[in-house]
Each structure stands twice: as structure tokens, then as C-alpha cells.
Amino acid sequence: MTADFEAEARALRERYPRGTTALIPILHLWQGKEGYVSQEGIERTARVMELPPAYVESVLTFYTLFRREPTGRYRIQVCKNLSCMLQGADETIAHLARRLGIEPGETTPDGLVTLEAVECLAACDEAPAAQVNFRWCPRLTPEAADRLIDALAQGDAEVVRRYG
Ligand code: FES
Known part of the structure; x- marks a missing residue:
């Protein structure tokens, strides 16, 4: 490669x-x-x-865009800046961390997901903004995050494309 x-x-x-x-x-x-x-x-x-x-x-x-360790198959990045925080990004991040059993910056033991809290994604009007494998994922509420994780856990990689 x-x-x-x-x-x-x-x-x-x-x-x-x-x-x-x-x-x-x-x-x-x-x-x-x-x-x-x-x-x-x-x-x-x-x-x-x-x-x-x-x-x-x-x-x-x-630069936080670069990683020094291997990531999971899906890299979920949720914006942690002001506009997104005002729209509940902290709840989404905490919800994802609980649901996945990891902290931001970590990867699930099965290697499926890496969760990251990142700086502004320049999509403040669609807060809480997120990306999955660098594909746009607008308004990632805790409920939407659950649907996303369920789909990824069931092997539905297309969910990333549908969000994009
Ligand atoms: S503050 Fe979240 S995308 Fe800009």
C-alpha cells in the first residue's frame, strides 16, 4: 500500500x-x-x-488532523467548538463515549470505531456537526448517533454514504 x-x-x-x-x-x-x-x-x-x-x-x-496511532474502521469526529456545543455537541460526544465504552481519542476494542472530539468543521450551521471517515454528517444528535452506531455495528457501511 x-x-x-x-x-x-x-x-x-x-x-x-x-x-x-x-x-x-x-x-x-x-x-x-x-x-x-x-x-x-x-x-x-x-x-x-x-x-x-x-x-x-x-x-x-x-496538527490534530494527523494521527499517530491506527484508527478504527470508522473514524467519527464530532466538533467540540462553540456553535456545536451550544447545539448539544457535548451531549453527543458523551453519549457516543458511553455507548461505545471509550473516551474521545480512543478506538473500540473490536477496531470498529475511533471517536474524536475535533475543532470546528466549518459547518456551524448544521450543528452538532460531525464527520464519519471525513464524510459530512450533519446534526448528529444522540438519537442520530445511535442510529449511526447501530448501522455500523450491523455492517452497513453505506450509512456513511447516506449521511454524506
Ligand atoms: S463550531 Fe462546530 S462546525 Fe463550527
């Missing part, structure tokens, strides 16, 4: 006038392949970028 990473990363790097500007897109490229950015991802990115691995890691850990 990551065999063609170097060639794709170099092609990406050439699109930018300054090489270092491509660092974030290249980290996204790795994460898209592996699901997270491992130590191997840091080192291979550093080689392509001709940067020290510590520099790559410092950028990686600054």
Missing part, C-alpha cells in the same frame, strides 16, 4: 515552488495510505523531503 509512496510524494513535492511547502500534503498522502502516520511514515517522508525526521515529527504533532 505504501510501496509507491516515494514516487507519489516526489511528484507532489515538485508541484510546489518551495519544497517544504509540500510537507503537509505529503503527510496527508502517507496517512491516506496507512490510516495514520507511523514512525516509518515520518522517516520516509523525511527522506523524500530531505529534512530531519525530528522536523517532520514536530509538524506532524502540531
